[in-house]
Amino acid sequence: QVQLVESGGGSVQAGGSLTLSCAASGDTFSNYAAGWFRQAPGKDRIFVAATTRTGAVTFYGDSVRGRFTISRDNKVYLQMNALKPEDTGTYFCAARSSSNDNSDWYPAGYDYWGQGTQVTVSS
Numbered sequence: 001q002v003q004l005v006e007s008g009g010g011s012v013q014a015g016g017s018l019t020l021s022c023a024a025s026g027d028t029f030s031n032y033a034a035g036w037f038r039q040a041p042g043k044d045r046i047f048v049a050a051t052t053r054t055g056a057v058t059f060y061g062d063s064v065r066g067r068f069t070i071s072r073d074n075k076v077y078l079q080m081n082a083l084k085p086e087d088t089g090t091y092f093c094a095a096r097s098s099s100n101d102n103s104d105w106y107p108a109g110y111d112y113w114g115q116g117t118q119v120t121v122s123s
Helices: none
Strands: 001-009 010-014 019-024 033-039 043-050 058-062 069-072 076-082 089-096 119-120
Touching: 001 089, 019 033, 019 089, 019 119, 033 069, 033 076, 043 069, 043 076, 043 089, 058 069
Parallel strands: 010 119
Antiparallel strands: 001 019, 019 076, 033 043, 033 089, 043 058, 069 076, 089 119
């Protein structure tokens, strides 16, 4: 079982950048595919980006494609550029085990979650 801890959130003005990090303990992070989700107050948790166990394949939600980049080494990162107020929310890192057959575009596709880190983008 893996435990995840996010860091790097904060407050920025529109157009700014932030980099989120996700560290794992309890198991080797490379045993899992990984993703990032965002949740605004009162809203569903929505898909932002994901990557395979090796990092060779990445994919993104429509609203962030071209602005955000997911990458990994022994951690998983989310580089966020050209931030917009609508990017505001709590960002969650998630790990997906190979036995999970649910779609990785949805929260059910992930087995382990961090506690989240807040990102606030002001206009």
